[in-house]
Amino acid sequence: MKAVSSHTAIPKRPEDEVLPLGRTIAYGFQHVLTMYGGIIAPPLIIGRAAGLDDVQVGVLVASCLFIGGLATILQTVGIPFFGCQLPLVQGTSFASVATLVAIVNGGGGLPAVFGAVLAASAIGFLIAPFFARIVRFFPPVVTGVVITMIGLSLTPVAANWAMGGNASSEDYGSLPNIGLAAVTFAIVLLLSKVGVAAISRLSILLAMVIGTLIAAAVGMTDFSRVGNGPIFAIPAPLAFGWPVFEIGGIISMTIVVLVILTETTADILAVGEIAKTRVDSKRIANGLRADMASSIVAPFFNTFTQSAFAQNVGLVAITGVKSRFVVTAGGGILVVLGVLPVLGRVVAAIPTPVLGGAGIVLFGTVAASGVRTLSKVNYDKGLNMIIVSASLAFGMIPIVKPDFYDAFPTWFATIFHSGISSAAVMAVLLNLLFNEMKFGNPKKGGSVLVATPPRMVRREEVRGLLDGDYFQAGKLIDADGDEIILVTDEEFRAEVVRHQHECKNAGIPVPEVSEFERK
Template sequence: MSVSHQSPSNDRKAAVEGKSARPEDERLPVGSSFAYGLQHVLTMYGGIIAVPLIIGNAAGLDGNGISLLIASCLFMGGLATILQSVGVPFFGSQLPLVQGVSFAGVATMTSILAGGGGLPAVFGSVLVASVIGLIVAPAFALIVKFFPPVVTGTVITTIGLSLMPVAAGWAMGGDAEAADYGSMRNILIAVATLAIVLILSRIPVAVISRLSILLAIVIGTIGCLIFGWADFSHVLDRGIFAFPEPFAFGMPTFSAAAIISMFIVIIVTFAETTADIIAVGEIVDTKVDSKRIASGLRADMLSSAVSPIFNSFTQSAFAQNVGLVAITGVKSRFVVTAGGAILVVLGLLPVMGGVVAAVPTPVLGGAGIVLFGTVAASGIRTLSKVEYEGNLNMIIVAVSLAFGIIPVVEPDFYNSFPESVGIILHSGISSATLMAVLLNLVFNHIGVKAKDRTDRSVFVAGTGRVIRKEEMQRLLDNEAILYEGDTIKNGKIVDCNGEEVPVVTEKQHEKVIDAAQKGEVRSQEDVRRLIAEEES
């Protein structure tokens, strides 16, 4: 029998090839990358300009001041996206996540403005709170072990459902004060755009189906332009080129109360970004551990700390773009990097931003229905992996979803609570995340011993399965019940996905349970690896 040996150079080559095998590391042609990147930009453009519009008006800025805020947010969002997707040591999750100004801080920033501090106080609170967040980010990332599928599925579903009002608002016209808000015309434009997305998605040409969102937005905009429902007359109002001026609104000022309030926003941003990182990891089908989450959170906080210098606010991942990754199937992080470059250019060339801003909001609304619905569907798919028998996972999902939806269907629900509490609970995503993590702790961790978890050989729902040898014998003797979809073939258990369920000793069983509780086991492949290490 001959044995082949690899040279060190071949070993290094294999290691490189193994590393590049991650789905998110795929490199597409430059033209395709920028086309898909533009689709990402169009998807989140309405969201990234909404915050500077709200804050600019609250601060009493004129048109030029608001324009400067918008350009600054585009510029910083692009840089933050590049950092998050490309990554450098300790910074960036290296996932296809688009960054932009977080909605979580709007209420806090408007309250700071109402207190008379002005934009310098807002920028000062963002800067200090983000620096503190940068320091504590690694510690926060350790909670990844408390995000099994029962938690992540609930949060992802809530993200999609909580974004539906945004899509509905866009479909109605975007501006609630406008005379045609909610008109039949606006809604029909959104429905037509939605129909175009669905039709293009069915065309058996990969390029067309993957770019269905972008093409539908272009076609919808051209249609509106033909009928006189799109206005491109103000594209040049902000000039051709403008570099964001550092501290354009004055040097930041610092208030302890403002900083504390903003740090609460940072905690909320941590929860939302962690959920988005895990969500896109599920969609891309790549490993996400506490180290990767910590790098993603550090990138968030570094970008947020630099943002006030260039007149922008806290940065976070955009959930709507997670939906775009799911619906297009384009998992390359370098596509998002291209989108980040486009955002930087838009921040430097207001004329290009004006073109994108001229896309009718109802057109974005039609595309948003598909995108946000896809996020919710991804969460439901994750929840389908969860085991609901012999535990309280059904209660965790039910109560957490309810808490996440309450502030969406009744925005004034927490108005009587202290502002610090309201900042957190007014976000459906934050409410669902906090409740899901808390209930999972109470029902699946605190006071639950490993031996109490072995009722049906599930240690953490959705992370993989093992079965002890004595249990296997009971199954073969027809003294125990198989899972739904399980079959016995040649003396082995095969689950509903066609994967063999490993048979382990009591010692191996305990080790797998402990590893799962630490977040080290998240798939059946991880289970097999751990067993192999134990046997060796």
């Protein structure tokens, strides 16, 4: 391969890129479809646990969409001290569902739920700057583990969607459901293979549309209920009464908020790594403040704790669309869905197996992004191999054995029942133990688990490089920050011939091939 310098206009920050309006809305809608199943699941579960009827559950769902949209806009656009200005979708956190159901079943009802969310979110808001200061303890060996675990922990969600989503349903796990998911999965792959960049980037959205049409043709989806209910309705504040504050519920939800802060920090770091943009403690603090501020407002509009959606981090990775304004458009769509329940019912008609087929690619992409980050880690020195292996295994425990922590105290089980939180805590602690605290580490060599051969590069492969050139994210960059195009031998010779021909026509000395090779 040869190196040829090329000067291209690149936005100062990748996430600040502004796309044409049509593409912005299309990509934003793709983000909404990706997280729609996740954002409506908590109000459905909590509403049923509280004994609400269909209309009341509809109010909860609409409120979740409305507040999730506003929170997403705040997070992506940003105002002073609020919003990380990254392509992160906000929505009702699934991490809080089990605790909120327990509060409901404890007799407090929804008012106690909203009181616990409000108080715990206020505590989370106050401690958010502390979480931002730990960013230095998230080197690639930690962020790679966390990103990988985000993808791995979401894989069971995709599998559940592919099976039908509702374990009590008669057709749960049936061949038609899994077959529909497989067809959607195959469509995503085929569309990704298409040579047209726009189609490839919209592969998830198009696959969902095509999968839904196929489902409608074979009678696996029902649009008959789209017309039921109001067309326009603004969520009414305090529709279920004023919040009630119970100390037990507040303590339980504070633990959940700690988990949410950990996961949101991980998502901010993950999307920053994918977008190849700088993420510092100030940016994390702004993101966490937006997270908690949205959660404080949420109870007044009949909804629950807000957090970043990990599945949408995967969508950023698989599409390569890093613009935060695309996600802002998605937030606007969520707001519209929140005040137009009829549109929400249309989106809700997308079969769960279709979401599952697309989710397999999405969540796998997140894991692959983590593996790519882990490839930057030096395993030849230190004990990074042990950090990665132990953290990943520890994070997988609640995924492969969900009842592992059932006998532990509730506060402990709440934190470590999440594979993401488990892996993050273990990776941070082991990084502190092995990399920050140097005493006791082997002076020569690394872990006994390391068996990596030395890296070598042939001399002729680097003779076209200059001082200051560096390799990043699969691209060769020169000292000025401009991309150096990598070409094959045939393309190199063709470029040389073209340039020599131009020099000859211009009456200037024609350079030899060796001069190009040196440059």
